[in-house]
Amino acid sequence: MNEIKAPKGTRDIFSPEIQKWQFLENSIHAYYQKFLYREIRTPIFEHSELFSRGIGSETDVVQKEMYTFSDKAGRSLTLRPENTASVVRAVIENNLFESVTPLRFYYLGPMFRYDKPQKGRYRQFQQFGIEVFADESPQVDAEVIFSAVDFLKNLKIADIKLEINSVGCPQCRPGYLEILRKAARAEQSGLCADCQRKISANPLRIFDCKLPECAETAKRFPLLGNHLCSECRDHFKIVREALSWMNVPFLLNPRLVRGLDYYTKTAFEVTSGQLGAQNALLGGGRYNNLIKELGGPDMAAIGFAAGMERIILHLRHLTLPRPKIMFVAYQDPKWLPNAIQLAQVLRAHGCPVYLDYQGKNLKKQFKKADKVAAAFTMVLAEDEIKSEAVSIKDMASQDQIKISLKDLNSWLKKNY
Ligand SMILES: [Zn+2]
Ligand SMILES: [Zn+2]
Structure with missing residues (x-):
């Protein structure tokens, strides 16, 4: 087909x-x-x-x-x-x-x-x-x-x-159009067929014609400004x-x-x-x-x-700020519910968030984070879950910090 x-x-x-x-x-x-x-x-x-x-x-x-x-x-x-x-x-x-x-x-x-x-x-x-x-x-x-x-x-x-x-x-305008028609008829041979038709229908539009011969002829026509x-x-x-x-x-x-x-x-x-x-x-x-x-x-x-x-x-050189994407990663599929809840909190705060529901292991998820051009990746692992914390990796600098969930709001305020 x-x-x-x-x-x-x-x-x-x-x-x-x-x-x-x-x-x-x-x-x-x-x-x-x-x-x-x-x-x-x-x-x-x-x-x-x-x-x-x-x-x-x-x-x-x-x-x-x-x-x-x-x-x-x-x-x-x-x-x-x-x-x-x-x-x-x-x-x-x-x-x-x-x-x-x-x-x-x-x-x-x-x-x-x-x-x-x-x-x-x-x-x-x-x-x-x-x-x-x-x-x-x-x-x-x-x-x-x-x-x-x-x-x-x-x-x-x-x-x-x-x-x-x-x-x-x-x-x-009607008085001027008559004057324009007379001038255009006198120079009809210098106009294209289309402009010749415009003489009676809408002579003003002769000035719109892109053909150089018509523009040259129209230069000699009387101007509306004087009438x-x-x-x-x-x-x-x-x-x-x-x-x-x-x-x-x-x-x-x-x-x-x-x-x-x-x-x-x-x-x-x-x-x-x-x-x-x-x-x-x-x-x-x-x-x-x-x-x-x-x-x-x-x-x-x-x-x-x-x-x-x-x-x-004309906006081709315009550079728009890239969205600071947050990738939420989880070490084990059993932490997916926690990851989903964290994503909800982050989105409610205005963060663009992506999490991979099919994330098999952290390595694969970090690869995905690179693909979506994430600015940060938040990691939930055994250790973070136990201590009610989250690890945040800055994807550009590769720096990683661990913060308590209590401090999440102030971190977001600083970074978003
Ligand atoms: Zn008027
Ligand atoms: Zn023309």
Whole structure:
């Protein structure tokens, strides 16, 4: 029979890499709770309509990359390709905007896109992100951006670059899009077939094209920054000022746009050059029109989503403290009950403990202790049992001491 393998674009994560994932996940919980964000967990699959309405039916994500299927009752369901639409749906459906203050959420979990797998990019991939609702202050934009950069710096990720832009609003963007369309049509021959199609559907996305000829042509296109309405201009000015107060260096990238239709005003992207070429780690921005679009109240929103696989790649030099494993050994199988009870006491104290139920003799157990990389081995033998004591061997230094069980607590306090 053929061996069954994991589907293309998916992977198994296990030790030692899994420790980095746990470290990253714990860091997210600890960091974002300091800003009063609350974790939210939404379903892995949703009604397909949520994403076609929430992301935009014209986008590559919705047109080409979604895992959509019919369930047995004929409903069209989709594995979530991102989480913002789901969080917005959950906030509306559960009336969270009436009961939760402040309206700040963070999430982490798997997302699914039928994309071309490559290094650091999978069809099932992990994202974490934050969303802030009902706050239009430009200072919030700056705080969200600050937190993204600060969080990555705390992980010791080097060469972090922040780029920001304003993508306008429904007042100023349509007028600019017409100007952009005219300019793009005039230079159509300098664009790839895909970008030519984007001219009428979503010309902003021409700036996203990675082909050098398109980037070269797009350099001559008029910029949205010169066509912002006064509200968008003022908002963006304060965001930049606030970033300066917060000591966050940034680069203005007038061609930074977002592939998703619901973004308004501030857009940003954080990359790292630590692994050579600049690698996108996270991106986000304001999306003041999505909540209304999905049937909720007219409410401002801002957030970002970060690719956790990419972040993990940047953590390759991270050394995490190794657990100090305690191996409990017994000289004779008749002392196994004592060993089991000792292990319980040690675990209750927070020690990671291993004991070998099949331990035939001490020599074999010490071999096992080396295999599990134990820091200490506790030995129970006739002598120790009789004197209500235990011998402790430091596996690195090979020093051995014998202590009374009465003194076990203070030994543990010193060593754990
Ligand atoms: Zn505007
Ligand atoms: Zn192109």
